[in-house]
Amino acid sequence: MTLSPPAPFTPAAVADTLERIRARTPLIHNITNIVVANSTANALLAIGASPAMVEAEDEVAQLVPLAAALVVNVGTLTVPQAAAIARATRVARLSGTPWILDPVAVGVLDFRSRVALDSLADGPRAIRGNASEIMALAHLRGAGGDAPPSGRGVDSLSGAAEALPAARSLARATGACVAVSGATDHITDGPRVATVANGHPMMTRVTGLGCTATAIAGACLAVGDDAMAACAHAMVLIGLAGELAARTAPGPGSLQVAILDMLYRLDRQTVTEHARIAPLEP
Numbered sequence: 001m002t003l004s005p006p007a008p009f010t011p012a013a014v015a016d017t018l019e020r021i022r023a024r025t026p027l028i029h030n031i032t033n034i035v036v037a038n039s040t041a042n043a044l045l046a047i048g049a050s051p052a053m054v055e056a057e058d059e060v061a062q063l064v065p066l067a068a069a070l071v072v073n074v075g076t077l078t079v080p081q082a083a084a085i086a087r088a089t090r091v092a093r094l095s096g097t098p099w100i101l102d103p104v105a106v107g108v109l110d111f112r113s114r115v116a117l118d119s120l121a122d123g124p125r126a127i128r129g130n131a132s133e134i135m136a137l138a139h140l141r142g143a144g145g146d147a148p149p150s151g152r153g154v155d156s157l158s159g160a161a162e163a164l165p166a167a168r169s170l171a172r173a174t175g176a177c178v179a180v181s182g183a184t185d186h187i188t189d190g191p192r193v194a195t196v197a198n199g200h201p202m203m204t205r206v207t208g209l210g211c212t213a214t215a216i217a218g219a220c221l222a223v224g225d226d227a228m229a230a231c232a233h234a235m236v237l238i239g240l241a242g243e244l245a246a247r248t249a250p251g252p253g254s255l256q257v258a259i260l261d262m263l264y265r266l267d268r269q270t271v272t273e274h275a276r277i278a279p280l281e282p
């Protein structure tokens with residue numbers, strides 16, 4: 001007898017994704033920022049994936065077709081990195097490697113805004129950002145109405161629900177799933193919306209946890225066919241790790257370490273008991 005798979009936005013589906021990552025150890029190619037290169041590599045290892053941080057323009061074209069997913073993050077963009085990103089996303093489009101964009105501080109700084117916007121032509125499977133970044137990117141793409149207020153550097157000035165209309169338009173315009181993080185994460189592919197209510201406010205006091213969510217979404221994309229489900233599952237995994245780690249961490253320093261330990265320790269039972277994921281009914 002074969003069991004039918006669980007509905008996509010349920011704790012059981014998140015547990016399935018986690019177990020697939022652990023079983024397959026997908027190679028995740030990251031072109032990312034200097035702040036989080038170490039912490040996101042460790043988070044990917046802790047959850048069971050295999051990270052490689054490679055950004056030489058002469059090397060990315062070789063690695064992208066070998067990788068199970070590509071993560072592109074413009075957090076500390078440089079001119080050589082922009083060239084590597086353009087090459088990598090083009091190869092990803094041609095080789096069918098799923099890729100995800102983290103538009104760090106897009107809307108605040110023009111160079112990265114242009115690079116992120118141009119990259120959309122190569123068909124990211126997903127985009128994960130905070131509310132300010134998603135509203136800004138949607139506006140740049142011509143899918144977001146009036147110019148939104150830009151973020152405070154890499155931090156958002158708006159809540160995730162506020163960005164949902166822009167996220168839906170961006171998803172429709174690009175074909176990507178869009179995940180907006182915040183106290184309650186909102187994930188959409190245009191028609192569908194799901195929410196994830198895991199997390200802890202102390203997570204905003206550790207740098208790079210949004211970038212970590214994006215990297216984990218890369219691992220989820222690598223092992224699943226439904227990009228929106230992959231993004232939602234990733235938001236549960238990082239949110240849950242943060243929430244459970246915050247139970248004992250007295251401050252952000254210990255929280256950062258405890259999140260790594262928790263990503264390593266998450267299992268089907270913990271996910272099933274604590275995941276707060278749900279489809280948002282229209």
Ligand SMILES: Nc1ncnc2c1ncn2[C@@H]1O[C@H](COP(=O)(O)OP(=O)(O)O)[C@@H](O)[C@H]1O
Nearest residue numbers: 130181182183199200201203209210211238239
């Ligand atoms: N107020 C909050 N309460 C609970 N979890 C949060 C809160 N703000 C952010 N998070 C969680 O922290 C992680 C990083 O999100 P966020 O801070 O929005 O991204 P970024 O660092 O890119 O701005 C996500 O898993 C998100 O769910």
Ligand SMILES: Cc1ncsc1CCOP(=O)(O)O
Nearest residue numbers: 033035075154208209210211
């Ligand atoms: C502080 C900082 N500055 C440039 S990139 C970066 C990290 C941003 O990480 P996150 O978006 O996950 O908070």
Ligand SMILES: [Mg+2]
Nearest residue numbers: 104130210211
């Ligand atoms: Mg961010």
